[in-house]
Amino acid sequence: MLRLSLPLLATLLAVGTSSVPFVSSQAEELPATAWHDGALRTDPAGLVSRSDLVQKGPAWRAYQAMPLGNGVLGAAVWAEKGYTAQLNRVDTFPELKSAGRLVVPGLQPLMRAADYTGRLAMYDGQVVQHGGGMSARSYVRADADQFVLEVTGADPGTTQTADLKLWEGRTPTAAATGAVAALAETFRDAASGSLTGAVAAMTARARDVSASVIDPLTVRITFRPNADGSFRLVVGVPSYQGGDVAKAARRAVAESRSEHLDWWHAFWAKAAPLRITSADGTGEYVETLRTLQLYTMAASMRSPVPSTHGGVVRMFSSAKDQADWAQDSYWHFNLRMLISSNLGAGIGEFNAPYFRFYLDRAELMKKWTHDHWIGAQGTCLPEFLRYDGTGDGCDNMSEPGWVKRILSSGPELVNNIWWQYRYTGDRALLDRAYPLIRDIAEFHLTALTPGEDGYLHLEHVNALEVQWDTDDPAPDLAAMRVIFPIVADLAAARGDSELAARLRTAVGKLPPFRTVQRGGEEVIAWSGTDEEAHNTQNPEMEVLWPWGLFDESSELMQATYRQRVYPQDKDWGMDTTWAARLGLADEVKRLLLKGIEDFQIFPNGFTVHRTGREPVRQQSFYNEWGGVLTTGLQEALVQSYDDVVDVAPAWPREWDVAGSVEIEGGHRISTEVRDGVVSLVGIEAGSRESLQVRNPWAGQEVRVVDSRGRTLVGPSTDEVITVPVLANHSYVVERVAVPLSSFEHVPLTGQAATEVKTVGSRMLGVPASEPPVLSDLVTVRTPDKLSNLVKAQPGAEIYVDRSYTITDLPASLTGEAMVPGSNDDSKRTGPADYITLDLTAPATVYVAFDPRGENDWWPTWLNDYTRTGETVGTTDQRLLLFARDVPAGQLALGANSAVEGKGNSSYITFITPR
Template sequence: MQPVRWTLPLLASLLAVSTGSLAAASGPAVPADPVTTAWRDGALRTDPAGLVARSDLVQEGPAWRAYQAMPLGNGTLGAAVWAEKGYSAQLNRVDTFPELKSAGRLVVPGLDPLMRAADYTGRLALYDGQVVQRGGGMSAHSYVRADADQFVLEVTGADPGKEQTADLKLWDGRTPKAIATKTVAAQTVAALAETFHDQSSGSTTGAVAALTARARDVSAEVVDPLTVRLTFRPNADGSFRLVVGVPAYTGGDVGAAARQAVKGADEPRPDQRHTAWWHAFWAKAAPLRITSADGSGEYVENLRTLQLYTMAASMRSAVPSTHGAVVRMFSSAKDQADWAQDSFWHFNLRMLVSANLGAGIAEYNSPYFRFYLDRAALMKEWTRTHWVGARGTCVPEFLRYDGTADGCDNTTEPSWVKRILSTGPELVNNIWQQYRHTGDRALLERAYPLMRDIAEFHLSVLRPGADGYLHLEHVNALEVQWDTTDPTPDLAGMRVIFPIVADLADSHDDPALATRLRAAVTKLPPFRTVERGGEQVLAWSGTDEEARNTQNPELEALWPWGVFDETSELMQATYRQRVYPQDKDWGMDSTWAARLGQAGEVKRLLLKGIQDFQIFPNGFTVHRTGREAVRQQSFYNEWGGVLTTGLQEALVQSYDGVLHVAPAWPTDWDVAGSVQIEGEHRISTEVRNGVPSVVGIQAGSKDSLRVRNPWPGQQFRVVDQRTGQTVTAPTTDDVVTVAVAPNHSYVVERVAVPLSSFAFAPLTGEQADAVKTVGTRMLGVPKSEPPLKSDLVTVRTPDKLQNLVKAQTGAPIYVDRSYTVTDLPSQLAGHALIPGANNDSKNTSPTYLTFDVSRPATVYVAFDPRGEGVWWPEWLSSFTRTGETVGTTDQRLLLFKREVPAGPVQLGANSGVEDKGNSTYITFVTPR
């Protein structure tokens, strides 16, 4: 067995940027020529606007489907914007517990001409934090103000004489208070407000969504209990502004809350402070520009940029925005979401923390730390009453927003998250890493009591064995093994955090705790090994319970704990023989590969993950393979953290106390960028064909950095760029120690190819102008057939079937599947197709589908032949079998028809037998 490295792990993927300002942003992109560099005068000189715009999500056509929605947010209020019904924006707050129900959906039918225009263009403009759409002489800018909980839609080019409407609506099952009023300032407001009471905690949350317009002749009305409406005319110049204020609301005067919600909505230029905030964010965030012959590097770069955008847009509240990896703030799926939206799984948050540290945006970890620190007393009390024989605090893997710590309980049987104990040590390590990366002493001081109590808990549950070691018994190895002994993640975690907390205890006048912790480290058992695939590898734990989930507990020793490195043959074998190679979007395989120096694996795994998980055109993912975007209700964002951490670890590592540059960077991806490491140091480099050109260090503290030679076997030196002095004389040593001073910059250069031999070429880029693809995945929205506009038929219910489709080959037949028409009778071609919802295949409601026809028509229904004599509904007997069929990529369907007069038409559901039904029927309407 390889010896454990005893160096404190310095969370290696961490990178931060030196985005020195550019006087001009029009410089050329960095060419492949190895004699250029963007490093000048102690910083990597970049054009943030150009670099970020490379990753804009281009809409070659409107996002007609909800799963194509573009995300906007200010960290507390989020929005999803798409083109359904002309223009739709679903609004979601991060704190409407327990179910995180949406605050409502804004619908503006008058923007339909813009969306259908032949010259339509659109994009999620990341640098400005806006969705920008143009077409037919109109424009629409959408954003969630960075400085207020307000969603803003700015429109130009509208017909000044044409009346417009804007609806704010909720869905069946909701019970809002609805108002339409004119404020004392003569501002017309329509609002929906609702509170949510949680029985178990007694808490009340909620939101008010208040809609106002900067336009002419504005009036408001309550349309129905779930809908309010503004009616208005654009200003004389064709412009108008809609603002929806969405503050938290826990009850009381709705009118007063609504007035406060839209305060400042009539400011002349609310976009100026908004864009200034976003520009400042991008100036600080670490740049990373990747180029490759096949475009795969650029695609990966774009996903990382989107991850940084997502963090800035979603992580500025008192709690994290991610629940079980679902980022509900950007939902376009009404009130539906996967998993428990009132709770947080730590396992789905950790990759976001590490990604933010490395990207130089550590402040967006604040919600993560606040969440646990604010509930420290609750967790401690829960531990006292639910973990018999323990002291201190157990941090649960699964923690509800009210502090209910169900996972920490030894009085009931173990299960998925019950008795996972490695979460607390991870929290301790992340607090320590946040301090190391930012110098945030206030966080460390506030967190010390919790860090101490977590260490105290682990000391109290360790039991001495006959072998002389201290053991953890009857605990879980993540979700994989239940009721096991000495899980590898726990042993690794205690090896790392006990010395950290011991040092802190000394500084807080608690030498007794420090002594106990240091003594316990020496008595922790060695990692167990087993044979797998003919090789000796780390075991999941000290025992052999069956697997329950597809995690790899043994590789936790490599990341996040860093107690092994690339020189360990045991760890290399453990990686090769891991049981579950990246089958979920939480898998940190690319980071493990980076720490083991496997550049080819890093690239392969990142591209595999994109293919497996990134099914949405907005860059969000699902958490397992084999899913279709049209069938999913939730946007997942943990893969963005996985990808970002893996990339940053591949470019710069320092977890083992040595600065490694490009230790696992794929040779066919050229890169230029910056990374933040412990000590508040920013590391910049440019790598071509796998070889760094120069390495820049911007020191954030007084430190001694151990630096590995980026060019093994070649002479290199280190120069202080402020003084011009050589601080490390030319050497071929493998590792040198460099004394650095805060606010000084240093260049690590090859003696044979010094910095002075490189021509200066600032790091910039061009705005994305097309949808990007890699394999079958895409970023951006391609042009597609718009919903059919019909003067013959209008669907009333259900709402999800209201978008008509033009009947033709390739047309979608369901709103929740990707099946399409392959052939159809000629009399149906070009007419209205009402798609079905295949999730309703077993629905037996007698009044399922209601639509109006404006004149006499023929209604056709196409049914699954497998239901004949089995589950076909009784109402189908009023139709006549035509003897024709409709071909689809799912099932050939039998066609029936019925003549109807002008007026309402009502059809039943797909099945006439409870719990029976196969593919759902689809409906065609043609004029007579």
């Protein structure tokens, strides 16, 4: 069966949030639609701007950073030290180390202005900020590997600096010639011998520009703004494998005519629009997350390799070189939701890095299979594949493990290639991929073992990461049922009748899905055996998505969903899509909102891997939840995986929606749903085909008209109607009682967001907050992570890596400068200069210590301080206060503990004038 696995989004809108009745009369306002002259008429600029991330105050913390990128070069922008942007390339393997941080102190007046405003303006691919008569516009050029900062309103007479810096452990080459400063570094991979690297070169379009090397990890540009108060910083970050750094730097900052805005505007004009409105704001919040997902794909997926590693999108990192998981490798399981979401959103071209990655390594994977899987023919595609083509997965010569012997990844690649072809018509991809498709099918044929029961069994393999060394995993049985017929047809068309025959024979000999009792109901089992669980996936639900072998009419599948063992346990869970395919609209909404609460802890829309995490403690931005959410929305609005186009089969009644989504065949389906009622269905056909469309108004008369108003089908009350379509023609499925002619045409648009969006405890955007203290008395020389002074007051956060806050403190300390602690260093021992302060005048230094360390792990340097008898209350622990009068100059404070392996909460420090 050829299934149209269709992610699809809605279309026709009435602008505004009020509910408009569909049945019109002369006394009533006409219902509105954006469908006009054969297409959904939209204003992409207005519609996308609804989802801008608003900054009511600057993003002072790194976890609040806003993402920018061109698919190869990424940046995270926040307000630390006036202005900070971390730059990351997608290809500096094996560890994807950052190219450095740009710091511009001269933007402090803008950030600290009372009238500050900012936003991530996704339609333009820019971060835009205003305040104090200044403006800053940041972007990564869509057409060049350059980060650009454009500033207006600066004082023309004040000299400015801009630093590019790296951190301890890095070994760059620092260079400064004329007006260009650069840091360059290469990385040799010991395993493969490959050489990667980047040069970060900086210059300014301003007056009196000069470059200098500050230290081995820092270079600086010094300049004066232009006479009109403007200046422009350009940081070029091309790939670099060694050679003349100065020459590479000059090339890196050379500018051509920018087509940045044209590229982004063209992207949004092509992407399928979607607008959601609701009384409680949850619909708008979900809409923003979906828009962010499209933006993230455009900003991160344009290189020869995918940008996501284990769900982490490293190119937007603000966390120096830290990242979860192995950044030199890819888990297929964490990529698949991005593929489906892109197809439904009409941006399938951003799946190209995924396909290139595997196709470019086809021969390496085939050799690995030959060397590591006894008796294999063809290619096993490993679940875990390193960038150099080596994989830890396809191996039956060693003990099973997390990713060893997961065989369903290869069939998923085949299915995704087929989807891509069906959605986009990309015959070149299908032709290039056929040898790998053939080899994956060949491997699975040879991996099957005939059983005494007459079936072909898959033995000693994994059911995803859940069961190890099991038989007949549900995902694998489903995968072979789906791809064997597809590959057989492809093989036959290419003259390989022998392979086609073997595949068709094998399909008929695959065993049925095993069932078990769970929660008092009969459900599909994970596999043919009962091995213990190692991870929290639901292998049995894979038969519904991605494989589409059941639908909402299956009571077995409904029960299997109800009794799944791990309901949406991680950000990778496709529960919303499963609920959508089962027609469970309330579940779709519940799961989306629960996922937001569980995973979306960052105000830039990125997520974490599992529940119970705090943003200040997490340093990796995950983006797989965006693909999960987008795919779920699309499947809730339109489905076609079972050969029937079904509009709004699981759309939450409380969310009004208007928009479009692509389905297989390259067709764009548009609709509007208000109060649970579909207005009409618009079809922009991408190919010649007969579409089966379910009547969205059961029992009512419908008809199909073309763009000239001619009736092609109906009137009919049939449950499913056949719509013959031609490429580049458009059609409307309408109710006879409420035809398109009774609608008022209103384009799909919107107003730019002006507020931070919230759902429960989660937010999108940055609220106003207390800025770091600028003190004339004290600065923190080291460590860098504690260098932002905090105003001591109730509610102030006491640690840079925890969310604990002050509840009460002595009046003498209120409003003074506080050096926050790092609770990750609570057991740190060692150097006496853990913190180094520079004091411009005599001061009193207070340290607040955890009383649990007295006579146990308190450090000896604390003996130089006098117990005051006062305490500082925090949401973590009440701390004892010690004081010391010190002269101007440099002061060192030691580590938190004197005993290896011991230590509770870290100390915090206050400084007052004396």
